[in-house]
Amino acid sequence: MHQPPIPHVARTDPEIASLIEHEARREFEKIRLIPSENYVSVAVLEASGSVLTNKYSEGYPGRRYYEGQQFVDVIETMAVQRAQALFGVEHANVQPYSGSPANLAVYLAFAQPGDTIMGMSLPMGGHLTHGWPVSVTGKWFRSVQYGVRADTGRLDLDEVRDLARRERPKLIFCGGTAIPRTIDFPAFAEIAAEVGAVLVADIAHIAGLIAGGAHPSPAGHAGVITTTTHKTLRGPRGAMIMSTAEHAKALDKAVFPGLQGGPHDHTTAAIAVALHEAAQPGFRDYAHQVVANARALGGALTARGYDLVSGGTDNHLILVDLTRQGIGGKPAARALDRAGIELNYNTVPYDPRKPFDPSGIRLGTPAITTRGLGEEHMPAIAAWMDDAIAAAAKEDEAALDRIAHEVRDLMAAFPMAGWTTV
Numbered sequence: 001m002h003q004p005p006i007p008h009v010a011r012t013d014p015e016i017a018s019l020i021e022h023e024a025r026r027e028f029e030k031i032r033l034i035p036s037e038n039y040v041s042v043a044v045l046e047a048s049g050s051v052l053t054n055k056y057s058e059g060y061p062g063r064r065y066y067e068g069q070q071f072v073d074v075i076e077t078m079a080v081q082r083a084q085a086l087f088g089v090e091h092a093n094v095q096p097y098s099g100s101p102a103n104l105a106v107y108l109a110f111a112q113p114g115d116t117i118m119g120m121s122l123p124m125g126g127h128l129t130h131g132w133p134v135s136v137t138g139k140w141f142r143s144v145q146y147g148v149r150a151d152t153g154r155l156d157l158d159e160v161r162d163l164a165r166r167e168r169p170k171l172i173f174c175g176g177t178a179i180p181r182t183i184d185f186p187a188f189a190e191i192a193a194e195v196g197a198v199l200v201a202d203i204a205h206i207a208g209l210i211a212g213g214a215h216p217s218p219a220g221h222a223g224v225i226t227t228t229t230h231k232t233l234r235g236p237r238g239a240m241i242m243s244t245a246e247h248a249k250a251l252d253k254a255v256f257p258g259l260q261g262g263p264h265d266h267t268t269a270a271i272a273v274a275l276h277e278a279a280q281p282g283f284r285d286y287a288h289q290v291v292a293n294a295r296a297l298g299g300a301l302t303a304r305g306y307d308l309v310s311g312g313t314d315n316h317l318i319l320v321d322l323t324r325q326g327i328g329g330k331p332a333a334r335a336l337d338r339a340g341i342e343l344n345y346n347t348v349p350y351d352p353r354k355p356f357d358p359s360g361i362r363l364g365t366p367a368i369t370t371r372g373l374g375e376e377h378m379p380a381i382a383a384w385m386d387d388a389i390a391a392a393a394k395e396d397e398a399a400l401d402r403i404a405h406e407v408r409d410l411m412a413a414f415p416m417a418g419w420t421t422v
């Protein structure tokens with residue numbers, strides 16, 4: 001059952017309680033490979049489910065618009081200090097509701113509508129909020145986008161530099177949602193400095209790897225760092241903006257009152273708890289194991305004939321082009337989910353197919369590593385994936401059921417925070 005238990009929900013709203021219980025069991029039984037997801041600790045669950053949800057706290061510690069901040073002020077200050085210490089930054093704002101509002105606050109702090117901004121395009125691995133046309137960031141700003149090379153699947157920093165020199169953007173975003181390779185923050189910083197842009201490192205995917213020393217840090221290179229708190233960082237759903245002292249005031253003003261009302265104090269407390277967990281020595285082991293698992297899984301998939309975008313991975317994430325397998329990403333992802341392996345369909349760079357029916361799948365190892373799986377388990381996962389994709393092509397439902405059963409048997413041996421079998 002769900003941990004912590006939810007007897008009050010069960011009594012007052014049994015339908016919702018039952019759905020929560022089903023979701024907890026689903027998370028326990030599946031091999032969860034969506035690279036932006038994880039399992040938070042019971043401590044994080046408790047903090048985010050606490051009475052702090054009752055409080056309004058517009059403003060910042062010591063400068064609020066409501067009374068009764070005796071404890072909330074201390075909590076937010078602790079969260080800020082823990083972020084500063086963990087990431088080695090001069091300033092942190094822990095109030096953004098999630099990654100997209102955090103990025104929007106950065107635009108508000110540094111750009112006017114119509115200004116030129118630059119980011120990686122969504123189908124090449126960037127994020128919607130880095131200036132993709134359907135996002136407000138692509139509608140209200142003049143967005144120029146860079147991608148990866150067709151032959152390597154990797155960024156070409158000479159191309160990024162040429163584009164920046166030509167377009168003179170006010171903001172340059174680096175980072176994204178489907179980048180399997182190490183981000184060269186010093187190189188981006190050099191380009192931004194040359195054209196007079198503010199460099200924004202969106203580390204949402206890799207924040208936990210950076211905290212654990214498994215990916216280089218943008219601190220000291222990027223003037224602004226944005227991140228969600230719920231991916232590799234393994235905290236509640238939320239976000240942070242970190243920066244040099246120089247940008248602190250503009251960013252704080254942009255978050256509140258520029259973009260948001262009251263911060264979600266229960267989330268702030270849970271972020272503080274997660275940051276404390278990420279500062280423990282065991283988190284370094286976790287971060288390095290995430291990368292080792294991704295390398296092992298990528299290697300096992302390659303050995304089975306799968307094409308990995310950029311040829312492999314340096315981090316937690318793998319992007320697979322299924323063209324050679326003769327199946328689209330969407331039917332493959334559906335079949336894998338049926339087989340107990342959860343991931344998402346994804347465009348690959350230069351994808352000839354449509355975004356809603358693309359050529360690829362995106363997967364990663366943050367969640368399974370939290371469950372305790374190691375490199376030795378990756379060949380079996382690759383074999384199940386291969387079998388499920390072959391079964392999808394033949395519409396072999398029995399094979400998918402068999403794999404789901406085997407997956408459930410494996411995962412039963414790995415405890416999950418948030419679920420208890422007794």
Ligand code: DSN
Pocket residue numbers: 036099127177
């Ligand atoms: N939805 C996130 C992801 O899955 O990468 C990005 O916002």
